[in-house]
Amino acid sequence: MDPLEEDFELNSEYHDVLAMxxxxxxxxxxxxxxxxxxxxxxxxxxxxxxxxxxxxxxSYGEGMSGLSEIMEIKFDLDVMMTLNTYLVxxxxxxxxxxxxxxxxxxxxxxxxxxxxxxxxxNAFEESYLSANEWRSRFEKLNIDxxxxxxxxxDTLFIPLNHGPAVRIDFCRSGFNGNVSGSLKSMDFVFxxxxxxxxxxxxxxxxxxxxxxxxxxxxxxxxxxxCDLVPSGLPGNVGDDKLWRISFVRAERHLIHSLNPAQxxxxxxxxxxxxxxxxxxxxxxxxxxxxxxxxxxxxxxxxDGSKWIESHCMKYLWLCLRKIKxxxxxxxxxxxxxxxxxxxxxxxxxxxxxxxxxxxxNYTSTECFKNRITCLPVMTGLKTKYNxxxxxxxxxYKSPYLMDIARRVIKRHIxxxxxxxxxxxxxxxxxxxxxxxxxxxxxxxxRRNAFSFEICKHNYSPQDHIIRLFTCVQIRLxxxxxxxxxxxxxxxxxxxxxxxxxxxxxxxxxxASDIVQLAHVFFTNGLYENTLKIITPMLxxxxxxxxxxxxxxxxxxxxxxxxxxxxxxVSFASVNRPVSNIIFFHLEEPILTFDLRLELLLAKVExxxxxxxxxxxxxxxxxxxxxxxxxxxxxxxxxxxxxDSCKVCKELEKEALKDTSxxxxxLNLLGCCLFECGHFEDAVKVFxxxxxxxxxxxxxxxxxxxxxxxxxxxx
Numbered sequence: 001m002d003p004l005e006e007d008f009e010l011n012s013e014y015h016d017v018l019a020m021x022x023x024x025x026x027x028x029x030x031x032x033x034x035x036x037x038x039x040x041x042x043x044x045x046x047x048x049x050x051x052x053x054x055x056x057x058x059s060y061g062e063g064m065s066g067l068s069e070i071m072e073i074k075f076d077l078d079v080m081m082t083l084n085t086y087l088v089x090x091x092x093x094x095x096x097x098x099x100x101x102x103x104x105x106x107x108x109x110x111x112x113x114x115x116x117x118x119x120x121x122n123a124f125e126e127s128y129l130s131a132n133e134w135r136s137r138f139e140k141l142n143i144d145x146x147x148x149x150x151x152x153x154d155t156l157f158i159p160l161n162h163g164p165a166v167r168i169d170f171c172r173s174g175f176n177g178n179v180s181g182s183l184k185s186m187d188f189v190f191x192x193x194x195x196x197x198x199x200x201x202x203x204x205x206x207x208x209x210x211x212x213x214x215x216x217x218x219x220x221x222x223x224x225x226c227d228l229v230p231s232g233l234p235g236n237v238g239d240d241k242l243w244r245i246s247f248v249r250a251e252r253h254l255i256h257s258l259n260p261a262q263x264x265x266x267x268x269x270x271x272x273x274x275x276x277x278x279x280x281x282x283x284x285x286x287x288x289x290x291x292x293x294x295x296x297x298x299x300x301x302x303d304g305s306k307w308i309e310s311h312c313m314k315y316l317w318l319c320l321r322k323i324k325x326x327x328x329x330x331x332x333x334x335x336x337x338x339x340x341x342x343x344x345x346x347x348x349x350x351x352x353x354x355x356x357x358x359x360x361n362y363t364s365t366e367c368f369k370n371r372i373t374c375l376p377v378m379t380g381l382k383t384k385y386n387x388x389x390x391x392x393x394x395x396y397k398s399p400y401l402m403d404i405a406r407r408v409i410k411r412h413i414x415x416x417x418x419x420x421x422x423x424x425x426x427x428x429x430x431x432x433x434x435x436x437x438x439x440x441x442x443x444x445x446r447r448n449a450f451s452f453e454i455c456k457h458n459y460s461p462q463d464h465i466i467r468l469f470t471c472v473q474i475r476l477x478x479x480x481x482x483x484x485x486x487x488x489x490x491x492x493x494x495x496x497x498x499x500x501x502x503x504x505x506x507x508x509x510x511a512s513d514i515v516q517l518a519h520v521f522f523t524n525g526l527y528e529n530t531l532k533i534i535t536p537m538l539x540x541x542x543x544x545x546x547x548x549x550x551x552x553x554x555x556x557x558x559x560x561x562x563x564x565x566x567x568x569v570s571f572a573s574v575n576r577p578v579s580n581i582i583f584f585h586l587e588e589p590i591l592t593f594d595l596r597l598e599l600l601l602a603k604v605e606x607x608x609x610x611x612x613x614x615x616x617x618x619x620x621x622x623x624x625x626x627x628x629x630x631x632x633x634x635x636x637x638x639x640x641x642x643d644s645c646k647v648c649k650e651l652e653k654e655a656l657k658d659t660s661x662x663x664x665x666l667n668l669l670g671c672c673l674f675e676c677g678h679f680e681d682a683v684k685v686f687x688x689x690x691x692x693x694x695x696x697x698x699x700x701x702x703x704x705x706x707x708x709x710x711x712x713x714x
Contacts (some may be wrong), residue, residue, distance in 0.1 A: 093616075625669075
C-alpha cells in the first residue's frame with residue numbers, strides 16, 4: 001500500500017461528512033438546474049437583445065454553490081454573455097458569413113494566453129478591437145435593460161477592471177437578502193465566442209497522458225472552442241488591445257465529468273481556499289484558479305479515472321504540493337496552454353519563499369490529516385448533523401435507497417424550478433404578453449430547442465416543466481376568457497376545449513397542478529366542478545399525507561420516512577411533495593376579495609420600496625391550504641353552511657402546520673374564521689400572521705376590515 005494512502009486514509013465518519021457537504025446525487029442535480037437557468041436567462045435576454053447567449057461559470061456553474069451555503073460564505077455568480085452576431089476565427093473561415101461580423105484571433109507571442117482581435121471589415125488596413133471600443137458597442141445595445149432585469153430596478157452596478165464587465169452587487173443594492181440567499185454579487189462579463197480551438201492550445205490535446213481526460217472528453221472540449229475576454233494584460237493599464245483567451249466552458253465540462261473520488265478531492269481543495277487556511281496574504285496572491293490548475297494537472301498526471309474515494313486525502317496532498325512547486329518555480333502553467341503562466345507578475349522572491357514554507361508546514365505528513373479533519377466546516381457539520389450520519393451511510397450502501405434519494409432530490413429541484421418559473425411569469429404587464437411567452441417556451445421545450453446537458457446526469461426536468469408551463473398557460477388563458485365577458489356556460493365550454501387541447505389529465509398531475517386547475521374553474525363561478533376536482537384529491541391525502549418540501553431539512557425527513565416506513569415512492573401520485581402556488585397580478589380581477597387585498601398591498605409595498613426585485617411582491621400559498629380555502633368558499637357560495645364550517649376546521653388544521661412563507665395562508669384562514677363567526681379565533685390567527693411577517697401590511701388591513709364589520713354588525 002502506498003505510504004501516503006495509509007497515512008491519509010479517512011475513516012467512514014469523515015466520508016459521511018464529505019457526502020453531506022456535497023454528495024454526487026445533489027451535485028448532478030444542481031448541474032441540471034444550472035443548465036436550465038442558463039437557458040431561461042438566455043431565452044429572456046433574447047427578448048431584449050436578439051442573439052445573446054448566457055454562460056454561467058464559477059462555483060455556481062460547477063454545481064457547487066451548496067458548498068458556500070454550508071460554509072456560510074457569500075459567493076459570486078460569474079456570468080458571461082456573448083452575441084451570436086460576432087464570430088472569432090483563427091485558421092478556419094466559415095462559408096456562410098451572413099448576419100455575422102467576422103473577427104480574427106491573432107495570438108500574442110510576447111504574452112502567451114493573450115491575443116489581439118483583428119477586425120476584417122477593412123481589407124486595406126490592419127485594425128484591432130480594443131476593450132474600450134467593445135464597451136462602446138455594448139453601450140449602444142440594451143445592456144442596461146438586461147442588467148436591471150436580472151438585478152432589480154435600483155441595483156448597484158460597479159465597473160470591473162478596464163474591460164466591459166460590471167458587477168451587480170446584491171449586498172449593497174436593494175436586493176433583498178431573503179431572495180438572494182448566499183449570493184453576494186454577480187460578475188457580468190461581455191465576451192466573444194470563438195467556435196474554433198485556438199492554435200496556442202494545440203499541445204493540450206496532442207500531449208501524451210494516461211486515461212484522464214478520456215478521448216471522448218477531449219473531443220467534446222475541443223469542439224467547444226474558447227472565449228475571448230477583454231481583460232487586457234494585468235498591470236498594463238495603457239494598452240487595452242489584448243484579450244485573454246478563456247477556457248471556462250472546457251473547465252466546466254471537465255468539472256462536470258468528475259468521478260466521486262475526484263469530486264471529493266476538488267471539494268476539499270475548494271474548502272481550503274474558501275476558508276483561507278494558508279493565510280490572508282497567501283490567498284490574496286495565489287488565486288483559487290491556481291488551485292484549479294493544480295487539480296487538473298494532478299488528475300491528468302495521476303490518472304484521475306482510477307482514483308479511489310478512500311484515498312482522496314492523498315490526491316489533495318498532491319494538489320497542494322503541486323501548488324508549492326508552482327510557487328517555487330514562479331510558474332503555474334495554464335492547464336490548456338502550457339506556455340501561459342497564471343502566476344506571471346504575482347510573486348516576489350520573499351513571497352515565494354514564505355508561501356512555499358507555509359505549504360510545507362500545512363502538508364507535513366505528521367499533521368496534514370488532522371488539519372483537514374479539523375476544518376471548521378467538517379467539525380461544524382459533524383456536530384450539527386451527528387444524528388443523520390446513519391441515514392447517509394444507509395443510503396450510500398443501498399442501490400434501492402440511492403434510487404429513492406435521486407427521486408426525492410429530483411422532486412426538490414422541480415419545486416425550485418416551479419418557483420423560478422412562477423416568478424418569471426409574474427413580471428409581464430398584460431396577459432397577452434404572458435400567454436405569448438408561455439406558448440413560446442412550450443414550443444421551445446417540445447422542440448427540444450433547449451440544449452440540456454443533463455441526460456448524462458440521469459435527470460431531465462423537461463416533462464415536468466412542460467406540464468407546469470401548461471398549467472400556467474391555462475391560468476393565463478383563463479384571464480383572457482374572463483376579459484372577453486363570456487357567460488358561464490360559454491366559459492365552461494372554453495375551459496373544456498382548453499383542457500382538451502393541452503391534454504392534461506388529473507390522474508397524472510401532482511397536488512400543485514390539480515389545485516391550479518381547480519382554481520381556474522373556481523374563478524369562473526363553476527363551484528360544483530371545482531369541488532369535483534379537489535375533493536377526491538383531499539380524500540386521498542387524508543390517508544396518504546402530502547410531504548412538504550419547504551427547505552433542505554424536508555428532503556432528509558422525506559428520506560427518513562421512506563426508509564423507516566417503506567412508503568410508496570411513486571412520485572407520479574398525488575401524494576408526492578408539493579410547492580407553493582404563486583398568484584399573478586394579472587389574475588387580480590378574478591380572485592376573491594381576500595386575495596385581491598393581498599395582491600394590492602403587495603404592489604403598494606413594492607411601489608414604496610421600489611429598489612426590491614419585481615417578484616418580491618408576489619403572493620403565494622401552499623396548495624393544500626388553498627385547496628381547503630377553495631372548498632370552503634365553494635360550500636359558502638352554494639349555501640352549504642354546515643359543510644363550510646367543517647371545511648373551515650380542516651383549513652385551520654392545514655394552515656397552522658409548519659410551512660414556509662405561510663403568512664398569506666394564515667391571512668386567508670383568518671378571513672374564513674371571521675366569516676364563520678369565530679371572531680376571537682380570527683383575531684388570534686391575524687396576530688400570529690403579524691408575528692411571522694410583521695413587515696407586510698396586509699394583515700393590518702384584514703384586521704381593520706374585520707373590526708369594522710364586527711362593530712358595525714353589533
